[in-house]
Amino acid sequence: MPTKIKVAIVGTGNIGTDLLMKVLRSPWLECRLFAGRNLSSPGMMKADHLGVPVSSKSIQAVVERRSELDLVFDATSAEDHVKHARILRDLGLLAIDLTPAKIGKMCVPAVNLEECLQAENVNMVSCGGQASVPIAFAIAQANPEIEYIETVSSIASRSAGPATRINLDEYLGTTEEAIQHFSNCRISKAILNLNPAQPCVHMQTTVFAKIARPNLEKSREQVGAIVKDIQKYVPGYQMILEPMIENGRLAVMVRVEGVGDYLPKYAGNLDIINCAAIAMAEAYAQKRVGNGKAEAKNGFTP
Amino acid sequence: MKSATIVVTDPTLRDGSHACSHQITIEQIQKYATAAEAAKVDYLEVGHGNGLGASSLQVGLSLVPEREMLRTARSCLNKTRLSVHVMPGFATIKREIAGAIDLGVDLFRVGAHCTEADLTQRHLSYVRNVGKEAWGILMMIHMASKDVLLEEAKKMQSYGAQGIVLMDSAGASFPSDVTEKIGALARGLDVPVGFHAHNNLGLSIANSIAALEAGARIVDGTARGFGAGAGNAPLELLVAAMHRLGYKFNADLYKILDSGELAAELFAENLPISNAVTIVSGLAGVFSGFAKPVIRAAKQMHVDPRDIFFELGKRKVVGGQEDIILEVASELARKNSSKNS
Amino acid sequence: MTSRIDLVRQDAEAVVAKGFAPLQPLANSHLFISGGTGFLGTWLLELLAVLNTKQQFNTQVTVFSRFPQKFVERFPHLGQRKEFHFIEGDIRYLTELPRETDYIIHAAALTDRRLFASNPTMVGEVNAFGAIRILRAANLLDHLKKFVLVSSGLVYGPQSMDIERIDENYTSGIACDHANAIYAESKRFAEAMATSFVSESKLPLVTVRPFAFVGPYQSLELPWAVTDFIRDCLTGCPLKIMGDGSTVRSLMYASDYAFWVLAALAQGKSRSAYNIGSPEPINLLSLAKMIGQHFTPTPEMVTRVGQSGHEATRLVPNVEKAKAELGVSVTVPLPEAIQKTITWNIAK
Numbered sequence: 001m002p003t004k005i006k007v008a009i010v011g012t013g014n015i016g017t018d019l020l021m022k023v024l025r026s027p028w029l030e031c032r033l034f035a036g037r038n039l040s041s042p043g044m045m046k047a048d049h050l051g052v053p054v055s056s057k058s059i060q061a062v063v064e065r066r067s068e069l070d071l072v073f074d075a076t077s078a079e080d081h082v083k084h085a086r087i088l089r090d091l092g093l094l095a096i097d098l099t100p101a102k103i104g105k106m107c108v109p110a111v112n113l114e115e116c117l118q119a120e121n122v123n124m125v126s127c128g129g130q131a132s133v134p135i136a137f138a139i140a141q142a143n144p145e146i147e148y149i150e151t152v153s154s155i156a157s158r159s160a161g162p163a164t165r166i167n168l169d170e171y172l173g174t175t176e177e178a179i180q181h182f183s184n185c186r187i188s189k190a191i192l193n194l195n196p197a198q199p200c201v202h203m204q205t206t207v208f209a210k211i212a213r214p215n216l217e218k219s220r221e222q223v224g225a226i227v228k229d230i231q232k233y234v235p236g237y238q239m240i241l242e243p244m245i246e247n248g249r250l251a252v253m254v255r256v257e258g259v260g261d262y263l264p265k266y267a268g269n270l271d272i273i274n275c276a277a278i279a280m281a282e283a284y285a286q287k288r289v290g291n292g293k294a295e296a297k298n299g300f301t302p
Numbered sequence: 303m304k305s306a307t308i309v310v311t312d313p314t315l316r317d318g319s320h321a322c323s324h325q326i327t328i329e330q331i332q333k334y335a336t337a338a339e340a341a342k343v344d345y346l347e348v349g350h351g352n353g354l355g356a357s358s359l360q361v362g363l364s365l366v367p368e369r370e371m372l373r374t375a376r377s378c379l380n381k382t383r384l385s386v387h388v389m390p391g392f393a394t395i396k397r398e399i400a401g402a403i404d405l406g407v408d409l410f411r412v413g414a415h416c417t418e419a420d421l422t423q424r425h426l427s428y429v430r431n432v433g434k435e436a437w438g439i440l441m442m443i444h445m446a447s448k449d450v451l452l453e454e455a456k457k458m459q460s461y462g463a464q465g466i467v468l469m470d471s472a473g474a475s476f477p478s479d480v481t482e483k484i485g486a487l488a489r490g491l492d493v494p495v496g497f498h499a500h501n502n503l504g505l506s507i508a509n510s511i512a513a514l515e516a517g518a519r520i521v522d523g524t525a526r527g528f529g530a531g532a533g534n535a536p537l538e539l540l541v542a543a544m545h546r547l548g549y550k551f552n553a554d555l556y557k558i559l560d561s562g563e564l565a566a567e568l569f570a571e572n573l574p575i576s577n578a579v580t581i582v583s584g585l586a587g588v589f590s591g592f593a594k595p596v597i598r599a600a601k602q603m604h605v606d607p608r609d610i611f612f613e614l615g616k617r618k619v620v621g622g623q624e625d626i627i628l629e630v631a632s633e634l635a636r637k638n639s640s641k642n643s
Numbered sequence: 644m645t646s647r648i649d650l651v652r653q654d655a656e657a658v659v660a661k662g663f664a665p666l667q668p669l670a671n672s673h674l675f676i677s678g679g680t681g682f683l684g685t686w687l688l689e690l691l692a693v694l695n696t697k698q699q700f701n702t703q704v705t706v707f708s709r710f711p712q713k714f715v716e717r718f719p720h721l722g723q724r725k726e727f728h729f730i731e732g733d734i735r736y737l738t739e740l741p742r743e744t745d746y747i748i749h750a751a752a753l754t755d756r757r758l759f760a761s762n763p764t765m766v767g768e769v770n771a772f773g774a775i776r777i778l779r780a781a782n783l784l785d786h787l788k789k790f791v792l793v794s795s796g797l798v799y800g801p802q803s804m805d806i807e808r809i810d811e812n813y814t815s816g817i818a819c820d821h822a823n824a825i826y827a828e829s830k831r832f833a834e835a836m837a838t839s840f841v842s843e844s845k846l847p848l849v850t851v852r853p854f855a856f857v858g859p860y861q862s863l864e865l866p867w868a869v870t871d872f873i874r875d876c877l878t879g880c881p882l883k884i885m886g887d888g889s890t891v892r893s894l895m896y897a898s899d900y901a902f903w904v905l906a907a908l909a910q911g912k913s914r915s916a917y918n919i920g921s922p923e924p925i926n927l928l929s930l931a932k933m934i935g936q937h938f939t940p941t942p943e944m945v946t947r948v949g950q951s952g953h954e955a956t957r958l959v960p961n962v963e964k965a966k967a968e969l970g971v972s973v974t975v976p977l978p979e980a981i982q983k984t985i986t987w988n989i990a991k
Binding site: 148150152154157162165166168169172173189191192193194195196197201204206208209210240241244246247249251253 | 359392394415418420421423595598602617625
Binding site: 043200263 | 736738739742776779780782783784785786843844845847
């Protein structure tokens with residue numbers, strides 16, 4: 001049994017609580033602190049029932065318990081993370097940022113996990129980013145002359161709360177930036193559709209690429225391989241349309257069904273960020289503990 | 303009721319983008335915008351079918367870059383105001399809206415799927431804060447009850463929308479639906495209410511009249527119906543109907559008829575018609591703009607486009623989800639091939 | 644003499660037999676009832692037991708209550724049923740709902756008028772926070788089909804004497820700043836909160852506004868006119884009427900109440916509110932007589948027991964909307980309802 005590293009989760013809303021459930025299942029991580037502002041929030045009460053140490057002092061609790069911790073997940077808000085990032089850096093604690101603050105290094109495990117292990121602050125980009133960046137990366141690897149990449153995500157309306165909606169523009173910008181960064185393609189575009197259909201739809205993402213002379217076979221190879229990699233840390237990730245050429249564009253479609261740890265299964269868009277964050281944390285744990293390519297149950301081996 | 307002047311909005315050069323796979327040319331813009339100005343249309347809407355920033359692989363790339371389309375139209379208009387369609391999720395404030403404001407756009411019609419009005423909060427507020435006119439658009443209105451539409455419209459009103467237009471994007475509504483929904487908004491809102499028809503079930507004019515009779519004070523029409531699917535309410539017929547029914551409006555009847563003739567020439571290759579595909583699109587309640595991409599996918603994958611539409615309707619896809627067409631078409635192709643093997 | 648359990652079961656079977664088709668959507672589903680061991684809750688379980696036994700509905704029910712143990716001991720015919728699962732908890736601290744929940748009836752609230760007088764702050768807390776908690780939890784469910792919020796006919800404010808029956812669009816002013824206001828205000832708040840969840844995340848909400856009821860399982864300690872009268876008769880005391888007996892109410896039998904609530908769950912239109920109660924008005928003097936006639940010797944009736952100038956009031960719902968949209972009707976007329984209730988109270 002590998003030694004677990006000790007983590008704290010700051011931010012006890014739905015995302016933080018779902019993350020907690022994943023940490024509890026992880027053979028590499030132990031939750032030493034679940035901190036927020038409201039002890040009577042559903043997440044806090046659930047954590048408490050499960051025997052996880054809780055605190056309503058938010059980041060202050062992390063400061064107080066620094067010696068017990070190895071890394072901190074931040075699932076609060078962009079505004080709060082700006083404050084927290086400084087504190088965590090001063091404490092020398094790895095910050096895994098699930099907010100849109102984007103202060104640190106963008107992390108998409110299937111693409112750049114190894115690099116991220118050196119960073120002091122990593123951010124999980126966005127849901128569309130986690131779903132599409134690996135695909136964009138794979139296509140770019142197979143087609144160095146790639147001119148333009150576009151990603152379109154459809155999510156269930158119910159999975160997008162008021163915070164997501166008011167920050168829609170920022171989400172699009174972040175996702176585009178990530179696509180450009182990871183695929184080295186200069187021009188990109190992100191689109192988001194909300195669908196209110198009942199029963200709720202699962203997250204679905206399409207990546208389109210404009211390539212003068214696309215290599216379809218190589219694209220299929222690379223995309224197929226990276227999808228398998230993603231599935232190691234996002235079990236509900238599925239390619240539903242393998243790379244094809246239609247109307248002069250290369251198209252790939254994936255669907256993400258959430259695990260349902262705490263968030264509903266249709267919220268695959270929220271789940272994928274949490275899964276990616278866990279993958280990052282577990283890789284860091286493995287490095288710290290020095291176990292190399294150990295066989296963690298849900299771990300994604302870097 | 304007939305004392306109010308009806309505002310005529312003409313999205314020929316925007317909805318029409320769908321009709322020609324977004325290949326509207328500079329020349330078409332110049333000629334039509336000039337005619338619209340002469341015809342005293344209140345607002346002329348220009349741009350990609352899905353609005354600012356929508357030129358994409360998802361929906362189709364515009365022939366002419368957005369900035370040029372708007373600049374060209376702006377230079378042809380004087381009294382007629384320039385309008386754009388904006389869909390949060392495609393367009394952003396920083397990239398598209400700010401640019402359009404610099405180019406002299408007068409009116410921003412910010413739209414969302416009929417249950418998602420809160421997506422438009424920041425965009426509507428931004429436009430109002432810089433002193434431009436902003437309306438809210440609710441799309442695919444056949445998918446929501448009048449109570450939901452009123453609630454969503456009120457949200458947009460609270461964000462600063464100065465008018466709310468209900469778009470029957472799938473052309474799936476019947477006059478009684480329109481009467482009920484427009485009526486509810488006309489009674490429940492402070493700002494004027496408008497209607498934008500599609501002709502998939504042949505009801506664009508009947509629906510537009512029902513809207514006016516129910517209290518709409520804004521109405522959309524395109525020249526020769528040049529728009530997505532089976533087209534919109536043809537502007538010439540709309541104005542003729544308003545003329546006969548005694549509504550007050552600024553547009554000049556003769557000049558509107560002239561611009562209709564001009565449109566017939568200008569857009570000759572893509573004038574909307576009613577056919578098997580557009581009818582099924584209306585029946586299935588799918589966004590009218592899907593017609594061309596569906597036909598294309600159907601052809602490539604050897605499936606019946608009508609089957610694609612009914613399947614899309616079952617999945618309740620919304621505007622902007624053109625990528626789902628690929629999935630559905632592929633799945634149908636797979637099913638067919640396994641049936642035949 | 645028929646036992647209490649059998650009397651109630653006969654009533655439940657009777658109302659189900661009259662036509663359970665509207666309830667069909669509840670078959671093979673998972674229902675969560677908060678406050679499921681109260682007056683309404685108990686009757687809901689009686690009806691669901693009949694639907695499961697007689698009509699193979701296979702409806703699983705999770706009952707959330709403060710005192711499930713007591714309930715299971717007192718009513719083993721319900722408590723021991725395999726398809727009823729009991730959870731103990733305080734609705735103020737509810738955090739999660741069973742993931743398989745398809746339907747919710749939120750009936751957990753403090754409704755005892757004596758408590759409004761002695762502990763109004765708790766009434767406010769339980770009714771308001773409870774609603775927020777369960778609505779939030781409902782929002783995380785994978786496949787919730789309908790949420791019935793049990794509100795109250797008191798949200799309308801006092802009924803004007805010259806209106807015969809109040810419908811779902813009625814409203815009169817209620818002052819919110821006196822101690823007695825807490826119940827109606829907490830129920831109004833619950834409705835406003837539920838409406839907000841609908842606006843933000845399109846929760847499939849149906850609101851029911853119950854008026855006044857009578858039947859087995861209703862505690863005779865409660866300070867309603869009907870329970871006062873029955874208790875007075877059973878204890879051999881004279882029937883005391885506060886005013887001149889011209890106050891008008893209506894009373895629905897408990898089996899109809901529970902059936903109508905289930906129908907609202909199965910058939911109610913999202914975003915709609917439904918009055919639940921009897922539309923047949925009766926003044927208190929007549930009600931007292933109707934109850935008294937079941938006893939020999941006929942109990943004495945005393946009027947004007949309260950302060951002089953005690954104003955007559957009226958509270959009678961218009962239930963046409965429920966009848967039209969839910970496929971329900973009043974199956975137990977008031978005289979029968981009174982007779983059944985008295986029989987049950989006398990039985991063992």
